Amino acid sequence: MDAQLIESLREFVSYKSISSDSFYKEESGKALMFLKNFIESLGGETLVVPHPNSRNSLLMGKIDVEGAQRTLLIYGHYDVQPANLEDGWDTEPFDLTEKDGYLYGRGATDDKGPITATLHAVKELVESGKLKTNLRFIYEGEEESGSTGFEEMVQANKSFLGSVDGIVIMDNYWLTDSQPCLTYGVRGLVALGITVSGPKQDLHSGIHGGAVREPLTDLIELLSQLFDQEGRCAIEGFYDTVAPLSNLEQEQLEKIQYDLDSYAKQIGVKSLSTSDKIELLKRRWREPTFSIHGFDHVYFGKGTKTVIPAKAEAKVSMRIVPDQKPEEIAELAVKAIKQRFETLNSSNELDVVVYATGDWWLGDTSNFLFTEAHEAIKTVWGMEPVYTREGGSIPIIKFMEDVFNAPAMMLPIGQSSDSAHSQNERIRIENLLKGKEVMKHLFSRQQ
Numbered sequence: 001m002d003a004q005l006i007e008s009l010r011e012f013v014s015y016k017s018i019s020s021d022s023f024y025k026e027e028s029g030k031a032l033m034f035l036k037n038f039i040e041s042l043g044g045e046t047l048v049v050p051h052p053n054s055r056n057s058l059l060m061g062k063i064d065v066e067g068a069q070r071t072l073l074i075y076g077h078y079d080v081q082p083a084n085l086e087d088g089w090d091t092e093p094f095d096l097t098e099k100d101g102y103l104y105g106r107g108a109t110d111d112k113g114p115i116t117a118t119l120h121a122v123k124e125l126v127e128s129g130k131l132k133t134n135l136r137f138i139y140e141g142e143e144e145s146g147s148t149g150f151e152e153m154v155q156a157n158k159s160f161l162g163s164v165d166g167i168v169i170m171d172n173y174w175l176t177d178s179q180p181c182l183t184y185g186v187r188g189l190v191a192l193g194i195t196v197s198g199p200k201q202d203l204h205s206g207i208h209g210g211a212v213r214e215p216l217t218d219l220i221e222l223l224s225q226l227f228d229q230e231g232r233c234a235i236e237g238f239y240d241t242v243a244p245l246s247n248l249e250q251e252q253l254e255k256i257q258y259d260l261d262s263y264a265k266q267i268g269v270k271s272l273s274t275s276d277k278i279e280l281l282k283r284r285w286r287e288p289t290f291s292i293h294g295f296d297h298v299y300f301g302k303g304t305k306t307v308i309p310a311k312a313e314a315k316v317s318m319r320i321v322p323d324q325k326p327e328e329i330a331e332l333a334v335k336a337i338k339q340r341f342e343t344l345n346s347s348n349e350l351d352v353v354v355y356a357t358g359d360w361w362l363g364d365t366s367n368f369l370f371t372e373a374h375e376a377i378k379t380v381w382g383m384e385p386v387y388t389r390e391g392g393s394i395p396i397i398k399f400m401e402d403v404f405n406a407p408a409m410m411l412p413i414g415q416s417s418d419s420a421h422s423q424n425e426r427i428r429i430e431n432l433l434k435g436k437e438v439m440k441h442l443f444s445r446q447q
């Protein structure tokens with residue numbers, strides 16, 4: 001049975017469901033069909049919801065059990081980040097490869113492994129007649145591209161799923177490699193593009209250098225004014241609405257055992273921004289950040305190119321936290337960027353676009369989902385789970401809680417060293433199998 005789970009994952013991973021590139025739309029369709037067929041083979045019903053902008057469709061599924069007292073909704077995403085062998089992978093990213101108890105491949109942990117483990121848990125329960133919970137599924141194909149169209153697609157088709165009692169989100173990772181976790185919060189996101197443009201086309205820096213104000217230089221000056229010397233956001237008011245730390249949170253943080261040295265080693269840095277465990281976890285989970293991801297329209301190749309780029313765009317984003325409001329933060333940032341640019345007195349032009357905004361989510365660990373999952377983890381793993389929050393974003397959680405009027409819980413399957421989004425993404429076979437067992441416990445409860 002365990003071999004079957006691995007074979008299923010092998011097939012699922014082989015479909016290159018990369019949502020950021022429309023070239024892979026057909027492959028993404030195959031990944032969706034894989035899930036659709038799986039759910040139907042278990043006696044379930046499915047609904048394929050086409051994307052409003054013809055991107056990847058959303059799959060809804062349901063499996064009803066006679067006499068079941070409750071209904072759980074499972075969320076996952078079948079799309080993945082791009083991956084190429086040449087990026088520095090040791091094995092072909094879309095050819096699942098087993099090594100030393102791990103399975104390597106794009107999507108192994110984010111998010112195809114957890115999805116496959118869930119479906120095999122259901123399969124085993126259906127086959128043994130032990131499934132006692134009605135199940136609902138939402139598998140989307142655009143999560144890695146900001147979940148565009150998700151709200152519209154779910155709103156228009158929520159009646160297919162009906163009412164649910166709890167939402168289980170399977171799309172994050174343990175804090176370490178050794179202790180299972182349950183997760184009760186994620187940060188939100190505001191993504192911006194800041195463009196400074198000048199001449200009508202790129203200029204030779206020898207011929208024209210000195211005659212113009214250079215857009216990229218303006219952009220760098222502007223960006224430098226948005227950060228303080230420690231790299232924190234210097235936009236006035238940015239931190240004003242961050243919720244104060246509650247006693248409960250302080251207690252939760254204190255309980256966590258976390259070795260900062262091994263974390264620093266894992267990510268390959270000489271030192272972290274703080275050597276205090278609680279402070280570090282606060283900075284990763286419950287404080288906002290501001291990052292510069294990259295530049296567009298500027299020279300990037302090898303060697304040198306003596307050019308003045310006609311325009312330059314910086315791609316930046318902010319991770320936001322309770323009680324910051326995504327739209328308010330976006331507005332605050334756009335206003336501050338425009339004001340700062342004014343002070344440069346440049347004849348170049350500034351354009352700021354908001355690419356995406358996504359809400360944070362903060363759950364309630366006292367509800368039945370956490371109590372039951374806690375018990376299941378204790379039984380399967382022989383240890384208590386750690387309660388974590390996440391710095392990453394899954395913007396649709398709060399929306400789903402509101403639409404279905406039910407609480408959510410995040411149930412991570414993989415370990416912290418799984419390298420989601422990176423080279424050599426993987427999942428430990430033990431995590432996959434025990435993850436499946438945890439779900440069997442949850443879905444076989446009468447109430």
Ligand code: BES
Nearest residue numbers: 110144145146171172189358390392393
């Ligand atoms: N699985 C991650 C979300 C995640 C990452 C949760 C880290 C917890 C910790 C997901 O696939 C992802 O990467 N999401 C994007 C969302 C963005 C595009 C809106 C992210 O966080 O950057």
Ligand code: ZN
Nearest residue numbers: 077110111171
């Ligand atoms: Zn994910």
